[in-house]
Amino acid sequence: MSGGHTHHTLYLPGTSVLHRLPAQVKLVAAVLAVLAIVAAPREQFWAFGVFAVVIVILAVTAGIPLLVMARRLLIEIPFIGFALLLPFVARGERTDVLGLQLSTDGLWGAWELLATATLGVSVSILLASTTPLREVLTGLERLRMPTLIVQIMSFMIRYADVVADELRRMRIARESRGFVASNIRHWPVLGRSAGALFVRCFERGERVHLAMLSRGYTGRMPQPEGDGATMATWSLALSLPVLFAAVSLTAALTAART
Numbered sequence: 001m002s003g004g005h006t007h008h009t010l011y012l013p014g015t016s017v018l019h020r021l022p023a024q025v026k027l028v029a030a031v032l033a034v035l036a037i038v039a040a041p042r043e044q045f046w047a048f049g050v051f052a053v054v055i056v057i058l059a060v061t062a063g064i065p066l067l068v069m070a071r072r073l074l075i076e077i078p079f080i081g082f083a084l085l086l087p088f089v090a091r092g093e094r095t096d097v098l099g100l101q102l103s104t105d106g107l108w109g110a111w112e113l114l115a116t117a118t119l120g121v122s123v124s125i126l127l128a129s130t131t132p133l134r135e136v137l138t139g140l141e142r143l144r145m146p147t148l149i150v151q152i153m154s155f156m157i158r159y160a161d162v163v164a165d166e167l168r169r170m171r172i173a174r175e176s177r178g179f180v181a182s183n184i185r186h187w188p189v190l191g192r193s194a195g196a197l198f199v200r201c202f203e204r205g206e207r208v209h210l211a212m213l214s215r216g217y218t219g220r221m222p223q224p225e226g227d228g229a230t231m232a233t234w235s236l237a238l239s240l241p242v243l244f245a246a247v248s249l250t251a252a253l254t255a256a257r258t
């Protein structure tokens with residue numbers, strides 16, 4: 001909660017092992033796992049099958065409904081659209097598929113894009129579903145990301161709902177006066193509304209900053225003591241990217257022999 005508003009979050013409360021891992025550990029594990037997925041040769045279909053099975057097992061272990069996972073995967077629709085175009089626009093050798101002359105390189109590229117994007121987004125969904133946003137930001141700071149960047153992200157998350165409510169009130173005020181944007185002639189009004197919204201947000205930011213200074217803010221938000229990450233915790237979390245790296249390496253060696 002912040003300022004009377006509840007932030008929309010991807011986090012699903014739970015008590016699984018994935019939920020209990022420190023955020024910084026999960027962040028590192030997720031990035032390395034995605035890199036291992038991208039490194040797998042696209043010709044070795046079995047490797048991507050192994051990745052998918054492991055991700056599904058982790059989702060079930062964390063208590064994340066597979067239907068929720070599938071619904072959140074819809075975010076990659078733009079990638080799917082681009083992948084479907086590749087076989088038609090790519091150059092090189094052509095092959096006949098259902099009566100259509102498609103590029104062989106384009107087909108491989110489409111498969112690779114779909115597989116790596118879907119698996120990579122799935123790993124991100126696992127991370128977001130088991131880690132609150134506040135813990136993600138704390139984990140980034142513990143991983144030595146610049147404090148200023150972390151704080152900008154934190155305030156953006158905290159006040160996104162405030163800005164959205166301000167925009168909603170401005171829209172209601174316009175409509176109560178009979179204004180409905182229906183054509184290009186109304187764009188100047190929308191432009192002035194956007195400018196007014198910017199000024200209001202800037203002024204609110206100044207007030208918030210002054211309020212923070214009056215409460216002892218020194219340029220750094222207070223952090224909980226201890227990082228909660230032991231060697232055993234790191235070993236447990238990094239077992240996923242190590243497994244994925246082993247699969248990618250095996251797939252690469254198999255591809256080299258064929």
